[in-house]
Amino acid sequence: MVNVAILGFGVVGSGVAEVLATNGEHIDHKVEDLIRLKYILDVKDFPDSPFADKVIHDFSIIENDPEVNIVVETIGGARVAREFTERALKAGKSVVTSNKELVAEHGYDLLKLAEEHGVSYLFEASVGGGIPIIRPLNQCLAANEITEICGILNGTTNYILTRMIRAGLSFAAALKEAQENGYAEQDPTADIEGHDACRKICILASLAFGRHVYPDQVPTQGITGVTLADVAYAESCGKKIKLLGRAIHRPDGRVCAFVAPHLVDLEDPLSGVEDVFNAITVRGNAIGDVMFYGRGAGKLPTASAVVADVIDAAKHMKTKKYLGWGPGGAEVAVPPAGVESVWYVRANAASDQVRAAFPGAVFLARPGAPEGECAFLTGTALTRGMLDQALCGLDCVCVFRVLD
Amino acid sequence: MVNVAILGFGVVGSGVAEVLATNGEHIDHKVEDLIRLKYILDVKDFPDSPFADKVIHDFSIIENDPEVNIVVETIGGARVAREFTERALKAGKSVVTSNKELVAEHGYDLLKLAEEHGVSYLFEASVGGGIPIIRPLNQCLAANEITEICGILNGTTNYILTRMIRAGLSFAAALKEAQENGYAEQDPTADIEGHDACRKICILASLAFGRHVYPDQVPTQGITGVTLADVAYAESCGKKIKLLGRAIHRPDGRVCAFVAPHLVDLEDPLSGVEDVFNAITVRGNAIGDVMFYGRGAGKLPTASAVVADVIDAAKHMKTKKYLGWGPGGAEVAVPPAGVESVWYVRANAASDQVRAAFPGAVFLARPGAPEGECAFLTGTALTRGMLDQALCGLDCVCVFRVLD
Numbered sequence A, B: 001m002v003n004v005a006i007l008g009f010g011v012v013g014s015g016v017a018e019v020l021a022t023n024g025e026h027i028d029h030k031v032e033d034l035i036r037l038k039y040i041l042d043v044k045d046f047p048d049s050p051f052a053d054k055v056i057h058d059f060s061i062i063e064n065d066p067e068v069n070i071v072v073e074t075i076g077g078a079r080v081a082r083e084f085t086e087r088a089l090k091a092g093k094s095v096v097t098s099n100k101e102l103v104a105e106h107g108y109d110l111l112k113l114a115e116e117h118g119v120s121y122l123f124e125a126s127v128g129g130g131i132p133i134i135r136p137l138n139q140c141l142a143a144n145e146i147t148e149i150c151g152i153l154n155g156t157t158n159y160i161l162t163r164m165i166r167a168g169l170s171f172a173a174a175l176k177e178a179q180e181n182g183y184a185e186q187d188p189t190a191d192i193e194g195h196d197a198c199r200k201i202c203i204l205a206s207l208a209f210g211r212h213v214y215p216d217q218v219p220t221q222g223i224t225g226v227t228l229a230d231v232a233y234a235e236s237c238g239k240k241i242k243l244l245g246r247a248i249h250r251p252d253g254r255v256c257a258f259v260a261p262h263l264v265d266l267e268d269p270l271s272g273v274e275d276v277f278n279a280i281t282v283r284g285n286a287i288g289d290v291m292f293y294g295r296g297a298g299k300l301p302t303a304s305a306v307v308a309d310v311i312d313a314a315k316h317m318k319t320k321k322y323l324g325w326g327p328g329g330a331e332v333a334v335p336p337a338g339v340e341s342v343w344y345v346r347a348n349a350a351s352d353q354v355r356a357a358f359p360g361a362v363f364l365a366r367p368g369a370p371e372g373e374c375a376f377l378t379g380t381a382l383t384r385g386m387l388d389q390a391l392c393g394l395d396c397v398c399v400f401r402v403l404d
Helices: A011-022 A024-031 A059-063 A080-090 A100-116 A134-140 A155-167 A171-180 A195-209 A228-236 A299-315 A351-357 A384-391 B011-022 B024-031 B059-063 B080-090 B100-116 B134-140 B155-167 B171-180 B195-209 B228-236 B299-315 B351-357 B384-391
Strands: A002-007 A035-041 A068-073 A094-097 A146-152 A239-249 A255-265 A277-284 A288-295 A342-348 A362-364 A373-377 A395-402 B002-007 B035-041 B068-073 B094-097 B146-152 B239-249 B255-265 B277-284 B288-295 B342-348 B362-364 B373-377 B395-402
Touching (some): A011 A299, A024 A299, A035 A059, A035 A299, A068 A080, A100 A195, A134 B134, A155 A171, A155 A239, A155 A277, A228 A239, A299 B134, A384 A395, B024 B035, B024 B299, B080 B094, B094 B100, B195 B255, B228 B342, B384 B395
Parallel strands (some): A002 A035, B255 B395
Antiparallel strands (some): A239 A255, A288 B288, A342 A395, A362 A373, B146 B239, B277 B288
16 A cells, blocks of 8 residues: 655646546556555645545644655645655655756755655656656666757747737737636746746756756746747748747756747747647757657646656655756856857848848848838857847847757 | 677667667666676678677577676567577566567567566567657556557658658659668568558557557558548648557457558647658547657667667666566457548549538549549548448548548
8 A cells, every 4th residue: 555645735736636536446557556645735625625534734744644655745836845845755755746946946955855765756747747758858768868958848838829820919918818718827927937947947957967957047038028020020931939948968068058939940840839738859869859749737637747756656665766966056057158049130220231240141021010120030050149249239129049 | 787688780789789889878877887788699790890799699698698687689570589589588688679570469478478587578669769658658657548549650651651742752752762761671561551550559559558459450551552642632621641550448448459541630740740750649538648759760769769778677687677468369459440530532423422422521622633533521420331331332442531
């Protein structure tokens, strides 16, 4: 018998209870043991829930119950969740989480703590919702030196961009629609400013490259600056605007990670990832590019990733399973200024001016462009510094990288 | 120290040696042990290879060397490969293979033999080349009841179809080009008749649904009957023709697996899978659809999947890792006759005739269609039996299912 406690009975936590109940027989068969949900910790009661009799309010009951083997942390945030995670690990319980903020901020410490106490800390659900990515990155691609990870990591922003591209909605209208459909929160900052994608690329970079990459080392630009003019210019050259999280392993061993809107060619499979779907491309030196695609959020998909970790932890009750990476530090990460790209530029400028500054510029057109607006792709790949130098003197409105 | 022997120094076998050498440091770090390539078994010598000193010709040297822990079988076929696999497993060595034919035909017996001898039999590389699919299906999606698997499982046929669609080449011309580019064998039968895809869907179905599904239980139709006329009609209704391997888990527990060309909507991510790429969509009751995408063949991608299994086997030297499924049998699989689809039909018939037989028919058009040719989609989903009944009396040239 393996006993599970869920911390936080919100969307994901209640999904975990539901998946454990619905697929219980199948799951017990997989584990070759019985998995039982023993406690649900929440500040609230849920008298109408079928799991009402499991709800408790005092974490120390879980902490002190030697029967509890696995703690599922679906509280979110980095404060209470961190305290309970540390206490659970110290009490010799494996912890499974969907909490990207906590893993991105404190993953190194928590993984070390888990190893010190001979238990597992697993976080498949923290990136890509239900999409299997953490385990494949760690195991299936183990034979490869990973050179780059690039993904559409946030469903909310991808939904907004999809609606701007397909339905011609403005950013504000698309955001409002996303909120009405439950795809965006009332305070959408973490999504639209790119913080959520930033946390996820930190986790992927840490796992793939072996040192903790912290969110404050990852320059992050959201989608609030994307306009329908940019969407139209992108379309005119066979591209779509997508918010990408990227992490590049440099030859010197350092990591360059960043989050920013990019123009993605229609030939690239990432361009076909629409609505709330996520996709993550991993480039390895042997395998080339592989892509993982699916629902990046949602109750049951995320819960299914949590439960897969619960199954894994349950199967490794005796021989523990350690994921992990080395400590972070200022030397681990470098800013993306040195990464060369072709750039998309929209400026208030005459084409002669642009041609003088960018001899290879490819000019773009859109219906209804106002007088004096000029959009183009730099003909050659440039670092940000080279771009800024060439832009000097031009009234530049916005620039985005073009994905290779 | 973990010692590895490679059986068969062809494309994949030499790729395995190359990946072990190139990424050796990284791999040893992953395993926390030293992985050493000790033997390469082949009938030929390779005097110019950097691995020439490891080449031997007598399998019993490997079989009787207690230092050899892991045998990599990249011989292919189901005869010699089967004998050596059985002997290696019986000698207490874990076996890693890329041999889809052997796993599809004898997987149940070999997995049982491995378990009896306390060793692993791993086959990530047998499906989807380098794409991680076996392990995610077994582990990451473990919380789900899998309801359907649907994939573009053969790179050769996908290349041919892509060239027909994009460049307007006939089937014969596209096949010739594929052969010239090394994407198709001189005898392309196994690919173009769907046998290769059939073996792969057998392996996926067996793993996902828990009973061995044999190739002779899987009705298989290749792409030799696909013409440019069909490509054009498909395009006219926003679809592409793709060769799909499908396995459906029926509510009664039985499996319906088949391989056939399908019309796939442009909105479906499978439609964007071009050239020699493969993609596999897995539908789970919690996760919804997830897709795995990458190079389905090729020396280094396939070798990288083999080496990932070698790493896994090396990490599980003491606590063995068992994959497996139950025995097959006539009761396990049912033919796809009962699966309802909308169908694409091309016939020599008048539209009145068609309208009488299929009241909801959606007629398709293409430039240059000869007099009397009539192509349409059945308006409603029909079983094959219902379709055949309605087609009775029409001079039908070809029918393909439309993917939901």
